[in-house]
Amino acid sequence: MSGVGGGIRFGVQRVSQAPLTLSLSKGAVAALAALALGAAPPMVGAGSEWTSPGGDAGKTHHSALTGINAKNVVALGLAWQAELGTARGMEATPVMVGGVLYTSGVAGRAYAFDAATGKQLWAFEPDVDMQLNRTACCDMVNRGVAVARGKVYVATLDGWLYALDAKTGAVVWKSDFIEDRKKGDNSTGAPEIAGDVVVIGMGGAEYDVRGYVTALDLETGKLRWRWHVVPKDPALGPQERPELEAALKTWDPKSRWDIGGGGAPWDAIVFDPETGYLLVGTGNGGPYATSKRSPAGGDNLYLGSLVALDPRTGRMVWHYQETPGDNWDFTSTQPLILTHLKVDGADRSVILHAPKNGFLYVIDRGTGKLLKANPLVRMNWAKGIDPATGRPILTPEESDYTAGPKIVFPATPGARNWHPASFDPATGLYYAAVLDLGNLIFMTPGQKPLKARGLNNDAALIFTTDVKDALGALPPPMADAVRALPAYAEALRDPGKAQIRAIEPLTGKTVWAADTAGWQDRAGVLTTASGLLIHGDVGGRLYVRDAKTGAVLKRIETGTPIMAAPMTYRVNGVQYVAVMAGWGGGGFPFVPRYSAAYDRGNLNRLLVFRLGGGKVKQPPLLPPLEVAPEPPAQAAGVTAETIARGQGLFFGNCAICHANRHRSITPDLRRMQPGTHEMFKQIVLEGALAPGGMPRWDDVLLPGDADAIHAYLIDQQVKTRADELAKQKAGKPLDGPSLTILSNY
Numbered sequence: 177m178s179g180v181g182g183g184i185r186f187g188v189q190r191v192s193q194a195p196l197t198l199s200l201s202k203g204a205v206a207a208l209a210a211l212a213l214g215a216a217p218p219m220v221g222a223g224s225e226w227t228s229p230g231g232d233a234g235k236t237h238h239s240a241l242t243g244i245n246a247k248n249v250v251a252l253g254l255a256w257q258a259e260l261g262t263a264r265g266m267e268a269t270p271v272m273v274g275g276v277l278y279t280s281g282v283a284g285r286a287y288a289f290d291a292a293t294g295k296q297l298w299a300f301e302p303d304v305d306m307q308l309n310r311t312a313c314c315d316m317v318n319r320g321v322a323v324a325r326g327k328v329y330v331a332t333l334d335g336w337l338y339a340l341d342a343k344t345g346a347v348v349w350k351s352d353f354i355e356d357r358k359k360g361d362n363s364t365g366a367p368e369i370a371g372d373v374v375v376i377g378m379g380g381a382e383y384d385v386r387g388y389v390t391a392l393d394l395e396t397g398k399l400r401w402r403w404h405v406v407p408k409d410p411a412l413g414p415q416e417r418p419e420l421e422a423a424l425k426t427w428d429p430k431s432r433w434d435i436g437g438g439g440a441p442w443d444a445i446v447f448d449p450e451t452g453y454l455l456v457g458t459g460n461g462g463p464y465a466t467s468k469r470s471p472a473g474g475d476n477l478y479l480g481s482l483v484a485l486d487p488r489t490g491r492m493v494w495h496y497q498e499t500p501g502d503n504w505d506f507t508s509t510q511p512l513i514l515t516h517l518k519v520d521g522a523d524r525s526v527i528l529h530a531p532k533n534g535f536l537y538v539i540d541r542g543t544g545k546l547l548k549a550n551p552l553v554r555m556n557w558a559k560g561i562d563p564a565t566g567r568p569i570l571t572p573e574e575s576d577y578t579a580g581p582k583i584v585f586p587a588t589p590g591a592r593n594w595h596p597a598s599f600d601p602a603t604g605l606y607y608a609a610v611l612d613l614g615n616l617i618f619m620t621p622g623q624k625p626l627k628a629r630g631l632n633n634d635a636a637l638i639f640t641t642d643v644k645d646a647l648g649a650l651p652p653p654m655a656d657a658v659r660a661l662p663a664y665a666e667a668l669r670d671p672g673k674a675q676i677r678a679i680e681p682l683t684g685k686t687v688w689a690a691d692t693a694g695w696q697d698r699a700g701v702l703t704t705a706s707g708l709l710i711h712g713d714v715g716g717r718l719y720v721r722d723a724k725t726g727a728v729l730k731r732i733e734t735g736t737p738i739m740a741a742p743m744t745y746r747v748n749g750v751q752y753v754a755v756m757a758g759w760g761g762g763g764f765p766f767v768p769r770y771s772a773a774y775d776r777g778n779l780n781r782l783l784v785f786r787l788g789g790g791k792v793k794q795p796p797l798l799p800p801l802e803v804a805p806e807p808p809a810q811a812a813g814v815t816a817e818t819i820a821r822g823q824g825l826f827f828g829n830c831a832i833c834h835a836n837r838h839r840s841i842t843p844d845l846r847r848m849q850p851g852t853h854e855m856f857k858q859i860v861l862e863g864a865l866a867p868g869g870m871p872r873w874d875d876v877l878l879p880g881d882a883d884a885i886h887a888y889l890i891d892q893q894v895k896t897r898a899d900e901l902a903k904q905k906a907g908k909p910l911d912g913p914s915l916t917i918l919s920n921y
Contacts, residue, residue, distance in 0.1 A: 229320035243751035253789030256294030265760015284332030298345030351397035387439030401490035405439030438462030494544035532590025550684025613672030700741025712738020716772030735794025765835030822888030
């Protein structure tokens with residue numbers, strides 16, 4: 177991953193231009209790229225070292241190691257563990273270089289351990305502006321580090337990229353890569369090395385952002401280039417790049433430029449050493465509905481797309497839009513895998529990509545040409561891909577919710593999401609967590625004013641697992657309209673499920689599937705050349721399966737949820753398997769009953785296994801739930817109207833983090849203690865708990881707003897306490913089921 181002096185510029189320039197100006201064999205181009213850029217070995221899996229979160233240059237999450245195999249995996253046990261002192265989502269896959277294991281944690285913390293012994297070599301905890309936590313829709317997560325030239329690169333939640341000394345963890349440089357700090361931009365992704373630049377994306381498409389990727393100089397952190405996903409308001413002058421002038425023609429001139437358009441490329445950034453291109457998957461539109469974002473319609477380039485950029489200049493080489501005019505939060509930011517396949521009799525260098533929209537795409541890396549596209553799950557937003565144009569064949573009568581509520585398959589969590597997939601060249605199969613789920617989606621009429629650094633998606637979502645129970649909470653005319661939808665019967669018949677699947681990439685056919693505990697139970701995967709598939713689950717188990725059949729060969733109880741993808745490496749002849757453990761990510765306040773976090777809390781850990789290792793010590797069981805404490809009396813002058821206003825403010829600003837459910841990993845505000853009630857205004861308006869992740873809201877909420885929210889929460893606590901006292905008297909459990917309803921408008 178390190179560069180080779182002045183050859184870096186030459187290599188990037190020549191390789192990236194090769195499809196246009198050079199006449200070299202594919203092997204010669206690959207060799208030139210690998211030599212000039214110091215790239216990882218060919219895309220056949222990682223070796224003893226695991227040099228990026230994806231393992232090898234193709235991010236295949238596949239290992240060539242065979243020391244742990246079907247015959248001896250029964251002896252797999254814990255080698256060492258590290259407790260990280262946090263309790264949020266763990267999504268990173270560690271990196272191992274030179275006998276040192278590097279990883280990242282909450283909000284961009286970074287760690288280095290001796291890969292064999294587990295001795296902590298250093299830990300880095302950045303100062304993070306917790307105001308940006310307000311725009312992190314899906315937890316304070318981080319997906320990993322990059323290691324190159326003796327440095328570890330990590331991005332923080334608030335949009336600073338740090339270069340740390342790999343030996344000491346000392347800061348070599350830090351760079352602010354946020355374009356406009358008055359917007360809702362944040363960062364949760366892993367940096368990517370591309371020649372002599374390090375590239376990082378950003379998040380926040382549900383807020384008020386205009387998505388972009390940023391390239392910084394590896395040695396100095398200085399800005400080298402920035403590429404925007406969507407055009408800027410044409411009233412502000414010419415676009416930054418010619419491709420944005422072309423994109424502008426696909427947007428309504430009266431688009432909601434004030435909101436930004438979305439498109440945030442928060443993941444799926446991969447440098448391809450064979451073509452010399454930087455490949456980027458882009459995010460969803462904001463607001464969600466095309467009719468509100470771009471009223472006259474249009475493809476809205478480059479939302480929901482894959483783009484190839486020249487890493488030397490940021491110039492776009494090609495693009496392929498997977499979801500034109502995105503209307504459903506169908507991001508294309510899900511992980512890319514680069515490999516080689518024989519397609520229609522020809523050897524092709526391809527991208528395997530399964531975005532949220534439900535299709536598995538096979539795309540030529542050099543040209544962006546669509547080679548294959550097949551559905552993985554139920555869908556009613558489209559009935560296929562036109563092979564001549566590469567465009568989806570839309571079904572607006574089933575999925576256009578702008579004129580009324582619709583049940584859309586797949587749901588906004590996506591058929592695939594951030595959980596890394598793997599490609600095993602021996603089996604030729606693509607392995608991944610797949611979600612077959614829909615959601616009811618509707619919005620309120622009319623355009624809404626901009627909410628600066630606030631949710632601007634203007635949509636309400638109710639998953640098909642909850643639709644039947646939720647109808648009673650909807651206005652009768654809307655509930656009747658939902659019952660009349662053709663997809664309603666389908667939602668009742670099969671609400672949805674998640675599975676680990678082995679899939680033929682050229683056909684989309686599932687070879688085998690293993691059900692998980694529920695729709696929130698999804699995890700990244702690892703395959704090895706010894707025929708193993710390894711993954712965790714949110715119930716706190718690590719599974720080792722036969723990659724050909726899915727049969728379970730080993731199961732290890734850890735007591736901590738596992739969502740991240742495992743990795744494997746070898747030190748001194750010993751093979752290890754490492755995985756980050758901790759519940760979080762999208763919907764993080766909604767801890768399901770089948771999650772280990774529900775019973776044992778959410779102790780964030782790095783777990784490392786080897787043959788001959790011991791048992792994992794599980795966290796203790798949480799104490800039984802107690803009846804909600806008695807809240808203070810309502811303040812003088814509080815009325816039903818005050819409480820109703822507080823409810824609206826709560827769901828508009830607070831509910832995305834505070835689910836108010838039993839065993840949530842964020843505080844259940846129906847159970848506040850007297851001291852919390854006394855400090856409510858200081859917490860909400862002055863940031864009294866900012867060090868713990870609770871930002872201040874005085875730039876959005878007035879003192880009277882905080883009082884109204886407090887009145888609503890006191891009312892909720894009164895009702896919760898009365899309900900639980902009745903349950904206690906009747907001998908019933910206190911933690912009854914509750915709905916997963918996301919109301920973001």
